[in-house]
Amino acid sequence: MANDTTRANASGHTGQLVGGIVASFVAFVTLVLVLVKQGQGAAWAGAQTGLLVGFALAAAVASWCWNSLLAPVLEPQEGRRPAWVGTVGLLAAHALVAVLLLLLAGAGAGAAWGKSQKLLAVLALALVVALVAIWRQPLKAWFSARGTLLQLNAGLVTVLVLGVVFLLNYFIVPRRLGWIKKDFTEAKYYTLAEQTINVLKSVTKEKPVELIAMLSTDQFAGAGSHVIKQRLNDFGKQSAYVKVTIWDPNLDYEAKKLYEEGVVSALPAVIARYKDEPQTREVVTGAEEKDITKALLKLLSPSSRKVYVLSGHGELDPDSADPANGMANFKTVLETDRYELAKLELFKQAAVPSDAAALLIARPKSAPDEKELQKIEAWLAGGGRLLLCLDPDDKSGFGKLAEKYGIVFHRADVLDQMQIMFGGDPQLFQGMDYGEHETVSFFKNVRQRTVFFGAGYLTQQTAAGDYQLTDLIKTSASSFAQEITAPAKPGQPAAQGARTNGPLTVAMLSSTKDPEPPKDEPKDAAKAPEPEKTRIRVAVFADGDFLANQIPANQFINLNVAGNIVAWLTDNTKALGIRAKDPSQDMENRKITADAKTIRWIVILTLFLPVLLIFGAGVAVQIARR
């Protein structure tokens, strides 16, 4: 009999528990629906009133259920007052939560503190008073119980510790110590390049700079926005005279204005401007390290350098978008780096113009006349800078010019054995073996590739004399070169001669050696001449199409390497090494190709074997325990 009563009580309690949970859930879902309707800006209508009535009814049912369950706890002196008082109390608790939610929703929507909010606040206060009045007995009993104060104290201390944790991590650490970090990536993607730091250090106290990153900070920004903010903090940390700000066109008025005016055309973008002269500004699209540094460089050194492009011998046209015969893409790269490109028909000129920072000869098809060559040599002798791209079967004779500066150009077809084995184009190969030179060492670390669609090769002259030679890009060990002994005739392959095995150099630099200081005189830095300005510099690529538009710029870094070389030729070394730091490109270069057999081993090694071993160990231990 007693068991039946206990079972009936238990089943009644379960019903009340389930009823209470369901009714409370329904009540707050209806309330959320009311809030959603309000949030949509709809006028108060019958639907909302209906939902509120629904909320009240559900809350009443929930209160009754909860009261039946909680009465023994909340009413220690049972029977002193009718059960409906407790129900009303719980209804008031539901109402209090509803009122607080309404107040929160109003605050979240950014509504001003108006009459209805004040009314809700008063109502909330009244409900709290009512709740205290209804349950003053159990509250009094609880407060007078042994240990309550100790527990309250413990709770308070815990909340205080949480507060300290919040203050420390939300405000203090990110602002004061947020710069402390360790970049473990092989290519140091999240560490500013030395060149960037040098540029930042060149900002002076007299002309402080403001860097403004314009980016969307909403939910669509994702991790990218976080990385950009971190990068900007790094920029700000390097110099006391560089202030970093982030503007969101959706939130900031000035940013929105700039966006609407077309000053900024796409996000993210960076504006570099002088703090005291906001109108003197440079805007670049993108927020990579290279973009931000570029904006800074443009601001700090506003004058541009002039690069002349030799024409009249069938060279690549800097103004043409033609994939095979144009190099408009490279022109864009140089223009973004503050270079001005101009075509040069040297046979019409008395000499190479004096304002030429560098001369570019890209894939000449026919030979220049003797006078042109003399003009170029004369200009180079005075400290000129030359970038030469030659076809593997070059007929222009510019190779002879390169030889005067220690670089021997070999008319040959460089082929890749691996490409032949896998049925690919044997003349197509990728360069990833970069030399130790400031123009390419960065790319070496990030494993980015250049591509060659047919190339000859270069060697260093044994008696290079005054010139210091550097192998810049080499082919792989699986490559080899077949010398072209006679020019190709239409419809016939070029006659081929001796074979040279790889690795072979396909890009090389030549530079006048530093003058050795006299042995007798002590070294005096102040008296040392400035060798940079009189030094001859020549760069040669053994591929005429290295700069052509047909190079997929998103996959290969030909234009970046060439851009760095132009920067080196023109002594603009500040711009070196800060190009294309793209982790996704690195991922591209870390692809794995596993055949079916390898995959089978992977499955056995990483999936079945460890699981079986663990399972077996578990079973063995359990058996041993028994």
Place this chain on the structure above:
Amino acid sequence: MRNVLSIARRECRAYFTSAIGYVVMAAFIAFTGLIFFLIVSQPQAVASMDGVFRNLAILLVMLLPLLTMRLLAGERSGDQGIGTIELLLTSPITEWELVLGKFVGSLLYIFALLAVSLIYPFTLGRIGDPDLGTIFAGYVGLLFFCGYCLAFGLFLSSLTNSQIVAAISSIVGLLVIWLSKFLGEVGGGKLGWLAWWSFMDHHEDFWRGLITFSDCAWYLSFIFFFLFAAKQMIASSRWR
């Protein structure tokens, strides 16, 4: 310290002598192995552990509460309904020693778990050229993440006598903390601060190969806070 180590040793041994320790380890390795296999067998697969780390986080949110559920709730209820918490509380150990011992014990088990998973970077090294620095940072992040989940689970285990309630509430709690990132991002502006409370907001950098002081401090602070809260809960049971 000796007491902490004694408790830690006992806890760690308990994982290796109970079925749950092997079930969790087998489930962890089976799931991780499957994810690893699915990633490397793709045609354009990349030699990176990034995908594995990202998927591991959700698995650990589900698995780690199974380890922590018994830490304190088990002491209260006992395996056969006989609690040992009274014995522990009357022995000459402080609440801190008890909490730290339990935490360190479960962390040692996690070390073993993660050590077994090193088989994946090793395999990756054989079939590709992974960035080892990034993998190292990912593992450090994973350790912090596990520490956070363990401390949170330990705290919730201190609140209840039921292991099932402790496990379910830990899973739900961790999922809510996880989702607070998305709430903060979707809410934007005034709700943006919500994202800060989520461990996901402090994990991305580790996966990218970057260890920042702010992220380490965030994890360590919250691990301390949950352990402190658990210690307070145990202390309060002395006063009842």
